[in-house]
Amino acid sequence: MTVDKYPSRTGQSAQIMERKDPVVHRNPMFSEGPLSDEELNQFEKNGYLFLERVFNEDEVAIMKSELQRTMDENRHREADDVIKEPGSDEIRSVFDVHKDNGFFQALSKNARIVQAAQQILGSQVYITQSRINFKPGFKGKEFYWHSDFETWHVEDGMPNMRAVSCSIILTDNYEFNGPLMIIPGSQNWYVSCAGETPEDNYKTSLQKQEIGVPDNESMRWLVEQADGKIDRATGPAGSVLFFDCNVMHGSSGNISPYPRSNVFFVYNSIENKLEAPFSGQPPRPEFLANRENVEPITPIR
């Protein structure tokens, strides 16, 4: 049995542990790619990297129309991987889009992002989760602080911190429409959470996470380590945000009229495949954490 390097929700009280894995896994075999040394150092320091206008306006226009088309196609499909607004047919997210044998599958292999993920993770990569998100203006919900890794480790059995999220933003992100907020440097600490994981936790946690939520004391401590700073991922459509699997992030609601949409891929190192969940419970469904037919991605230029 694999040793649990990052225990959480074990019934103990909350505590902060040091990270046991590198943030940037430098590997000469995978040093070629779009990211400069300076950018890799920035990622290592802050736990994220915001690259402006990786995709141009025409590319963004195509992505937006493909996103709309995919949402429309799923409007009347009732399935776990389609997340709707409560009591409505309005779709907020569609998961597993990298398996569509079409546009989003090709996008998920785009060299501009895959090679960046390879540079960060120092290995070949595959996708462990993907989705497209559409959040309307006026009523965008807040997302409380969390480390993705905490959930992926406990509920999906991701053994090590060697995964990176890639968000392609399709709408301008402003200070006032609920941009992602990140505590820089927080990727270096693991907040082990109190409580235990209930069965089928994912059925409610996608809308509001109740378990695996960091305590206030740990959050204050993390912000102190960051000299009080909380960064926001703001910038124009077509920009790409890479963020470490363990960086503490969240977002406020969005009461502005500006909607937000993005494409979201999680790249995991091929050397960090999912095992049995550390919660001891059955794994979450495939659409949340890919286990079947995992193959390294060949980047498309």
Add this chain to the structure above:
Amino acid sequence: MTVDKYPSRTGQSAQIMERKDPVVHRNPMFSEGPLSDEELNQFEKNGYLFLERVFNEDEVAIMKSELQRTMDENRHREADDVIKEPGSDEIRSVFDVHKDNGFFQALSKNARIVQAAQQILGSQVYITQSRINFKPGFKGKEFYWHSDFETWHVEDGMPNMRAVSCSIILTDNYEFNGPLMIIPGSQNWYVSCAGETPEDNYKTSLQKQEIGVPDNESMRWLVEQADGKIDRATGPAGSVLFFDCNVMHGSSGNISPYPRSNVFFVYNSIENKLEAPFSGQPPRPEFLANRENVEPITPIR
């Protein structure tokens, strides 16, 4: 009977009307004061004015301790003018603090703010509402877009747009801890809201406003008039925000660890005293809208 210059909640659908009152009521009798012509012009254009560090650190420290003391004194008092967190003894707001015969009464007469209000309103002024607010970090609630005047007109019988809110901020306001958001220029338009006012609306509207809420189409239109801009009142403790009674404002939630507190006075022109509410219903209680013993304030230097 007074003519209703700004009908709203009359059962009609939402519509946008032009403002019928000046934003800055320039009056040579009240031109002396802390605000420069440029600042008055800015207020007139944007509907608000953010003045950095009107009060110094020592003054802020005293205000914070007086705020804490007042909150503590009211902790076990059950009254409408003390707003608690649902299901808890934690106090969020105490109203009517300008009648405390002590610190906040003196502060409400401070020449630095009263004379600014006189310059804007072009007359003597009195306080129609006051409160102190404490909003903790991590769980600060959002406040949806609204014009204060819409409520004050319909529910309190404030006849004309000739009032200004003054918020003395006691904690640093950042982009990430739910600062007040303002649509610059929106004070020039009145969004007449759909619906009608239920009885005792104030008992629920202080926590979440359901009636007198602008419709999405009007909100989009107001933001378009502002060239897409939404401003945020960010700055250090001790700063003062003046904003017009009709400017459209709101705030996102606050998941950051940074709490927020402020002292809030609404100055109304002595020539704009409250009449019978335009809803036709009984007036709201005195702590929300002062009617009794209204006297013009003599500023204290």
